[in-house]
Amino acid sequence: MKKLILIFFLTFGLVFSINAEVIHPMKLKALGMCIGCDLSYAKYSGADLSDVDLWGANLKGANLKGANLTGVILWKADLRRTNFRDANLSYADLRAANLSNTDLRGANLTGTRFTAALFCKTKTPWGVDNSDCDRVSMWRGVGD
Secondary structure (H helix, E strand, C coil), X not given: CHHHHHHHHHHHHHHHHHHHHHHHHHHHHHHCECCCCECCCCECCCCECCCCECXXXXXXXXXXXXXXXXXXXXXXXXXXXXXXXXCECCCCECCCCECCCCECCCCECCCCECCCCECCCEEECCEEECCCCCCHHHHHHCCC
């Protein structure tokens, strides 16, 4: 009986790990949106994610280098340590996103909305931006 219970919990735990690592990227690909998804440490370098809705998504540590993110919605997204180097973020919505330790160097930011976004140790085309380091720890209760 103990073995059966152990197998059940191991299987159940595996389903949850597959959910974050497999189901959310599949949902993004199929629907073109993934609101609140956990895509942390995802590898979308050079991908076309234009006009995708990722409202409130966790993209912490993701690699989006050179990706086409034109018109993407990343409102209230966790973008800490995300690599957007040379990405096209034109007309993207990054309102209230956490951009701490994020790399935006070489990115196209034409028309990008940054209202209430947090910049701390953020590498931008205009240099390192530390304007919101005092507010980072209040964002979702976590700092970086």
